[in-house]
Amino acid sequence: xxxKKEKKLIIEILGHQxxxxxxxxxxxxxxxxxxxxxFSVDSIRMITNGFRENETVxxxxxxxxxxxxxxxxxxxxxxxxxxxx
Numbered sequence: 489x490x491x492k493k494e495k496k497l498i499i500e501i502l503g504h505q506x507x508x509x510x511x512x513x514x515x516x517x518x519x520x521x522x523x524x525x526x527f528s529v530d531s532i533r534m535i536t537n538g539f540r541e542n543e544t545v546x547x548x549x550x551x552x553x554x555x556x557x558x559x560x561x562x563x564x565x566x567x568x569x570x571x572x573x
């Protein structure tokens with residue numbers, strides 16, 4: 489179950505409109521719902537808000553958060569190097 493602290497981090501890193509970023513990530517990983525269909529926006533919100541538990545989706549979301557953090561750090565480092573030139 490995603491905690492309030494984790495939800496806050498998800499929103500901080502991915503933004504308030506996080507579902508359009510999560511959906512393709514789940515699709516890329518081949519993660520489907522019980523009916524073997526892509527997760528809906530509502531399902532992702534229910535999982536992120538802690539109303540529904542799905543360990544696979546939760547781990548994938550946190551993986552995306554970590555990947556985004558690393559990408560943002562790399563971009564900040566590139567900008568810093570460019571600004572020194």
